[in-house]
Amino acid sequence: MTSALDDLDLERFRFRGLHPAVWMGTASDRYAGWLGQIYTPERFARRVTRRAHTVGGKKFTEEVLPVESVSEYFEHFRVLEIDYTFYRPLLDGSGNPTSNYHTLGAYARHLSPSASVILKAPQEVTARKIRRASGFEANPAYLDAALFEHRFHGPATEILGSCFGGVIFEQEYQKKDERQEPEIVAQELDRFFESIPRGVGYHVELRTEAYLALPVFEVLERHGVGQVLSHWTWLPPLRKQFALAGERFLNPSQCVLRLMTPRNVRYEDAYALAHPFDRLVEGMMDPTMVRDAACLMHTAADRGVRANVIVNNRSGGNAPLISQALAREFLSAMDVA
Numbered sequence: 001m002t003s004a005l006d007d008l009d010l011e012r013f014r015f016r017g018l019h020p021a022v023w024m025g026t027a028s029d030r031y032a033g034w035l036g037q038i039y040t041p042e043r044f045a046r047r048v049t050r051r052a053h054t055v056g057g058k059k060f061t062e063e064v065l066p067v068e069s070v071s072e073y074f075e076h077f078r079v080l081e082i083d084y085t086f087y088r089p090l091l092d093g094s095g096n097p098t099s100n101y102h103t104l105g106a107y108a109r110h111l112s113p114s115a116s117v118i119l120k121a122p123q124e125v126t127a128r129k130i131r132r133a134s135g136f137e138a139n140p141a142y143l144d145a146a147l148f149e150h151r152f153h154g155p156a157t158e159i160l161g162s163c164f165g166g167v168i169f170e171q172e173y174q175k176k177d178e179r180q181e182p183e184i185v186a187q188e189l190d191r192f193f194e195s196i197p198r199g200v201g202y203h204v205e206l207r208t209e210a211y212l213a214l215p216v217f218e219v220l221e222r223h224g225v226g227q228v229l230s231h232w233t234w235l236p237p238l239r240k241q242f243a244l245a246g247e248r249f250l251n252p253s254q255c256v257l258r259l260m261t262p263r264n265v266r267y268e269d270a271y272a273l274a275h276p277f278d279r280l281v282e283g284m285m286d287p288t289m290v291r292d293a294a295c296l297m298h299t300a301a302d303r304g305v306r307a308n309v310i311v312n313n314r315s316g317g318n319a320p321l322i323s324q325a326l327a328r329e330f331l332s333a334m335d336v337a
Contacts, residue, residue: 010327013037013320016078018327021301023116025079026319027258027312029070032063033278037320038076039069056268060275067106070115076320079116079165081258081310082107086120086170089151090159101155108159116165118201118256118308122152126169128178143188145195153197166201166308168256173207173234182213189216193223203228203256209236212244226251229296230258231289231315233266238292247299254306257293259315259322262286270314277313285316285325294329 008017015024032048035041044065053062073080082104090101104119111117125148129136141147157164180188189204204220205228206212212227220227227250229238236244238257249255261270262284273281293309300307311319311326 010324013076013324015076015323015327018330019297019301021305022297022307022309022330023078024309024323024327025077025081025116025118025311026323027081027083027260027310029073029080030065030067031277031313031319032065033276033313033318034320035065037318039065039072043072044069055271056266058268058272060271063276067103068110070107071110071112074112074115077323078114079118079308079310081118081120081168083120085152085156086123086126089122089124089147090155091151093151095151097155101159104156104159108161108163111160111163113162115163116308117160117163118166118168118203118310119156119164121148121167121169123170123172125152126171128172128174143192145192148192148196153200157200164200166203166254166256168203168205168228168258170205170228171207171211179208179210182211183215185211186213186215186219189225190219190223193219193225201251201254202226203251205230205256205258207232207235209234212241217245217250221248221250224251224253226255228256228258230260231263231286231293232258232260233263233270235263237263237288238296242296242299249300249303249305252305254308255296255300256308256310257296258310258312259289259293259326260312261314262289262316267314274313274317277318279318280321281317285322289315290322290326290329293326294333297330298333 006016007014047066048063051062053060085100088098088100092098124141127139128142130139203226227245229241231238273284297307311323313319316322
């Protein structure tokens with residue numbers, strides 16, 4: 001869907017008109033560090049909320065804007081990944097709305113019909129182990145199709161309607177002594193995707209390189225589920241991930257590229273480097289990440305596959321500036337072609 005907003009002006013961080021098949025967006029959205037880039041200071045500078053956040057044992061102050069700022073976000077980007085849904089379902093075990101349900105509802109009230117929102121599925125569904133007070137414990141609800149359908153997918157569909165653009169199933173990195181054989185992982189995913197509702201773009205992010213294997217790819221392709229190509233700490237480069245899947249898009253209509261963290265840099269270290277997310281951090285953004293992502297964006301566009309490109313502050317310091325560099329690389333490659 002196009003609109004009068006679909007212009008391209010990289011200096012003003014307007015990416016909506018970059019290419020019909022390339023939908024630029026970010027992981028989360030309400031950062032006060034983006035004032036003057038994505039958000040109008042006169043409108044929001046006096047409405048910043050501060051909250052304490054502890055990462056890796058260190059305390060940080062996060063500054064966030066009100067939910068209504070999402071309407072201005074979509075003047076610049078075409079897709080938004082909401083990741084707070086990873087931490088709890090939309091309904092609790094008794095069927096009552098959680099805080100995430102209410103927050104997502106508040107977002108929905110400020111979305112235009114052209115907005116596309118990709119949600120992260122709850123870790124209660126995607127994680128083999130979940131952190132508890134006593135440490136990590138086996139998750140009894142791992143790949144629970146009923147939980148996913150009734151406590152997440154159904155409510156999300158009701159809240160977002162046509163703006164519900166897809167789901168990312170992010171599985172945590174698994175150490176060598178905890179891993180299953182790829183064939184077992186494939187069987188588990190096969191049963192799960194056979195059991196859940198169809199019709200929404202599903203994408204799986206496996207953060208264990210050993211699971212980027214033929215049995216898993218065959219199951220995902222059979223169900224039309226995409227492989228998330230993620231620039232993340234312990235994963236190989238983007239183009240190698242694509243090569244491992246035979247350089248094919250397993251979801252035939254859309255793919256997801258996530259630029260999360262520099263490779264070999266842990267989450268807590270990347271967060272500390274990037275905070276407060278208002279500028280690029282010298283030496284943090286990997287030029288290979290940018291080149292690989294731009295190449296994959298072209299490949300998707302050439303094959304008629306929509307590329308949802310999700311940029312995280314932690315991959316270089318400031319998502320709007322990273323998006324700007326990526327868009328310029330994409331356009332430069334287009335001119336050469």
